[in-house]
Amino acid sequence: MPAAESVFRREFPVKGGDFAKAGAAACEIKELLKELGIDSATVRRAAIVAYEAEMNVIMYAREARMDLAVSPDEVRLVVADRGPGIPDIELAMTEGYSTATAEMRELGFGAGMGLPNIKRNADVFAIDSEVGRGTRLDIIIRTNGHIKS
Ligand SMILES: Nc1ncnc2c1ncn2[C@@H]1O[C@H](COP(=O)(O)OP(=O)(O)OP(=O)(O)O)[C@@H](O)[C@H]1O
Numbered sequence: 001m002p003a004a005e006s007v008f009r010r011e012f013p014v015k016g017g018d019f020a021k022a023g024a025a026a027c028e029i030k031e032l033l034k035e036l037g038i039d040s041a042t043v044r045r046a047a048i049v050a051y052e053a054e055m056n057v058i059m060y061a062r063e064a065r066m067d068l069a070v071s072p073d074e075v076r077l078v079v080a081d082r083g084p085g086i087p088d089i090e091l092a093m094t095e096g097y098s099t100a101t102a103e104m105r106e107l108g109f110g111a112g113m114g115l116p117n118i119k120r121n122a123d124v125f126a127i128d129s130e131v132g133r134g135t136r137l138d139i140i141i142r143t144n145g146h147i148k149s
């Protein structure tokens with residue numbers, strides 16, 4: 001990303017186990033992107049990606065920081081958590097695979113579709129994980145236009 005381009009940045013902390021705030025960061029991100037004038041299709045994709053990443057932190061990790069960076073051309077989201085990590089990333093990326101508990105499934109989570117959905121909605125997607133330390137997602141979504149000025 002060229003240094004000259006204007007970039008809007010914001011950080012969102014997320015706490016593991018905090019189901020009371022489920023989706024709060026994703027919701028804020030969605031509203032921010034709308035305010036910045038990002039096109040609605042891009043806002044929709046970013047909101048899905050942010051929501052699924054946030055929920056995975058709430059369900060599986062201890063804590064995380066979601067770093068949002070918005071330029072006229074793209075929305076970047078980095079979600080780095082401290083937590084158990086993912087022992088088999090290929091398996092975790094498989095549609096339908098989930099280690100969600102019975103309680104989580106009762107709340108409607110655990111379809112095993114979060115990570116595949118993130119990948120589908122991102123133009124660039126990278127996942128790195130270290131067992132016993134945590135997981136990091138790097139996501140880029142290209143916009144379809146330009147921020148209104
Ligand atoms: N941040 C994370 N830390 C540790 N494990 C994770 C993390 N994110 C995902 N996983 C593991 O990968 C699996 C698949 O994640 P995915 O988001 O695709 O499905 P899910 O969260 O189980 O269900 P859904 O997202 O459909 O509610 C999870 O069940 C969990 O075992």
Ligand SMILES: [Mg+2]
Pocket residue numbers: 052055056113114115
């Ligand atoms: Mg999930």
